[in-house]
Amino acid sequence: MPFVTGNAGTPTPGFSPASVSGCALWLDAADSSTYTNTGGIISSWKDKVVGTTTTAQLGSGPTLSSINGLSALYFNAGSNIMAINVTQSTTNRTFFMVFNTASNTGAYIWPSSSSGWEIQANTSNTLVLSDQNVAYVQYSGIIPLASPLLISITYAGNTNTQFNVNGTGPGTYANQNGRSFLSTDNTHYIGGNLSGYASSFYLGEIIEYNSSLTVAQVQQVEGYLAQKWGLTASLPSGHPGLTTNYMATPLPVFRLTPLPGNRRPFYITTNPFVPPLTLSVLPDARYSFLTAPSGTITNTGSSGSIGTATISSATYTSTAPSYITFVRGTGYILAPSITGIRTLILILRVTNASAPAYLLDARTGLGGGWLYSSTGTDHIGTDWTSATYYRDTVNTTFSGNFILALQDSTWHHICLQRASFTSAITFLARISQNETLGCDCGEIMIFTGALTAQQVKDNYNFFSSRFGWTPV
Numbered sequence: 001m002p003f004v005t006g007n008a009g010t011p012t013p014g015f016s017p018a019s020v021s022g023c024a025l026w027l028d029a030a031d032s033s034t035y036t037n038t039g040g041i042i043s044s045w046k047d048k049v050v051g052t053t054t055t056a057q058l059g060s061g062p063t064l065s066s067i068n069g070l071s072a073l074y075f076n077a078g079s080n081i082m083a084i085n086v087t088q089s090t091t092n093r094t095f096f097m098v099f100n101t102a103s104n105t106g107a108y109i110w111p112s113s114s115s116g117w118e119i120q121a122n123t124s125n126t127l128v129l130s131d132q133n134v135a136y137v138q139y140s141g142i143i144p145l146a147s148p149l150l151i152s153i154t155y156a157g158n159t160n161t162q163f164n165v166n167g168t169g170p171g172t173y174a175n176q177n178g179r180s181f182l183s184t185d186n187t188h189y190i191g192g193n194l195s196g197y198a199s200s201f202y203l204g205e206i207i208e209y210n211s212s213l214t215v216a217q218v219q220q221v222e223g224y225l226a227q228k229w230g231l232t233a234s235l236p237s238g239h240p241g242l243t244t245n246y247m248a249t250p251l252p253v254f255r256l257t258p259l260p261g262n263r264r265p266f267y268i269t270t271n272p273f274v275p276p277l278t279l280s281v282l283p284d285a286r287y288s289f290l291t292a293p294s295g296t297i298t299n300t301g302s303s304g305s306i307g308t309a310t311i312s313s314a315t316y317t318s319t320a321p322s323y324i325t326f327v328r329g330t331g332y333i334l335a336p337s338i339t340g341i342r343t344l345i346l347i348l349r350v351t352n353a354s355a356p357a358y359l360l361d362a363r364t365g366l367g368g369g370w371l372y373s374s375t376g377t378d379h380i381g382t383d384w385t386s387a388t389y390y391r392d393t394v395n396t397t398f399s400g401n402f403i404l405a406l407q408d409s410t411w412h413h414i415c416l417q418r419a420s421f422t423s424a425i426t427f428l429a430r431i432s433q434n435e436t437l438g439c440d441c442g443e444i445m446i447f448t449g450a451l452t453a454q455q456v457k458d459n460y461n462f463f464s465s466r467f468g469w470t471p472v
Contacts, residue, residue: 024209025049026047026205029203029204032071040064063319067290070466071465075202084190086186094154095208100149101199101201147300150231151165279462285309287300288443289443296310309334309335311324326440330436334433338425347412348414353406357403357436363381386418443463
């Protein structure tokens, strides 16, 4: 008798930002039901609190992109500006944003329409809450470019403003001239203002309250946003977002399976699958094409000692899932030499694997460190013959044309593991930086530890929404 699957029980509802009193605005790019998407161009975006809709003020609207696997909107400086009306307090407010800066030009991120407030990333790479540069408070820390950030700003009158970046607060700041800058101007411009001040960035979520939230309330919202957008690793020790689950728990899955000998018809097991809120194991180096590289791509992994990778002859697509493209035979990605490599993960969509075309070449550290397609059969270097190969989480044997088998216009999650080695690696090309694999590339991750089969699945599940996969 075949097994039967289904759901049982009642799901546990997650935390909702709207449950905190005073919520006046909630724009959520991860919720595709809230925006109008025409060919990757977003023409309107609906507030989840009162249903107000944004209107395009400049250009054709932002483009659909992603932050850590969830849909986000990309605003190109001076080309995409949206407006929305919000009824707001003139004395107390709390703001939350999840975004990823793509430039540092002193431009506005979220200004009011005229003489009200604005949040901007200034030329010193810090965050400022200001009133047309007359009254302002400034976060004193340096914000990293091309990295997803969660910021919260609590404004309580004209003497107290609390900044948090990724849940860490540098303290309470007084306005530079003691002047209040929360005006009655209820129009927000997202992406810049109409005078030409604008910035390029990826925006995931905006939440605004007409009150100064307590520390506990701020941490609730921060925990929710960090877990949702895969930023829990950036939260400080002791933050409740590390221990309290703010996300909804799905229904458990049951499976009815016949017992041996048919002594009883079925037994029931449960599998309350909850996809990981963040990567269960952080890579030492992560080269993620969520933003456009310009000759190099920054390592956003956990090891600060591993530097940038060099990119050549790639074109960038900002539309979700955000990736770079190589034409067969031209271009490469060169990662720096890393000691003790055990695991490599590539997220690829192969378009042309005509021989010869390299998946990677690690001959600077491995004498037989190549993997490339060839006429009749793929060539697997001697140093990879004993490696473990996972294709879309399935442990697969290296055989035949395994690279050519990827040429199906589908995004694939490729994981390679072998004994520890030290090398610079040329990805998607030969060490001589030619014989390039025709493909789109979304992510490259390098680990100095071996991943378990479950950790490979966790990694795959983390990117599932971004690349259109079903979690396993």
